[in-house]
Amino acid sequence: MLRLFNKSISDYFSKEENAQIVQAIKNAEQKTSGEVRIYIEKKCKMVNPVHRAKEIFFHLAMDKTNDRNAVLIYLAMKDRQLAIYGDEGIHQKVGQEFWQNEVKAILAAFNSSNYTEGLVKIIHDIGDALLFHFPYDAQTDKNELPDEIIFGK
Numbered sequence: 103m104l105r106l107f108n109k110s111i112s113d114y115f116s117k118e119e120n121a122q123i124v125q126a127i128k129n130a131e132q133k134t135s136g137e138v139r140i141y142i143e144k145k146c147k148m149v150n151p152v153h154r155a156k157e158i159f160f161h162l163a164m165d166k167t168n169d170r171n172a173v174l175i176y177l178a179m180k181d182r183q184l185a186i187y188g189d190e191g192i193h194q195k196v197g198q199e200f201w202q203n204e205v206k207a208i209l210a211a212f213n214s215s216n217y218t219e220g221l222v223k224i225i226h227d228i229g230d231a232l233l234f235h236f237p238y239d240a241q242t243d244k245n246e247l248p249d250e251i252i253f254g255k
Contacts, residue, residue, distance in 0.1 A: 119217075120251060133233040134233045137173070137247045138173050138175070141251075143178055143255055145178055151176060154178070158187075159174045171191040174188075184209070192232060208223070
């Protein structure tokens with residue numbers, strides 16, 4: 103269960119929920135060369151959460167993956183904002199409609215207070231898209247980015 107009023111942002115999810123989300127990232131990335139990261143902060147520092155997600159994406163050097171196929175899921179909890187930002191490699195393959203549909207799906211889960219399930223589902227969906235366009239190659243692929251959730255301020 104999401105605890106919106108805790109003092110520490112890292113307490114938004116229980117240890118079990120955090121582990122479940124990180125495991126979903128690991129599972130998704132085992133099938134693809136793509137990378138998925140989650141960044142959570144209390145408030146969005148920009149009017150448009152997509153602009154904030156893009157800023158974080160480049161700050162985390164997520165654009166440095168070999169195939170330009172990293173995806174950032176951004177959440178601003180107190181502002182109730184989210185965005186998904188995919189690098190140019192995956193964005194060119196799936197298009198804007200894919201991202202919009204994923205945002206709608208996660209919002210539906212969040213509106214039903216299914217926060218962990220919503221994140222796990224969207225990670226799975228993104229992982230499937232990455233698998234289709236960027237399948238795993240055991241000889242060349244490596245985990246290029248950490249899997250842990252990043253908690254901002």
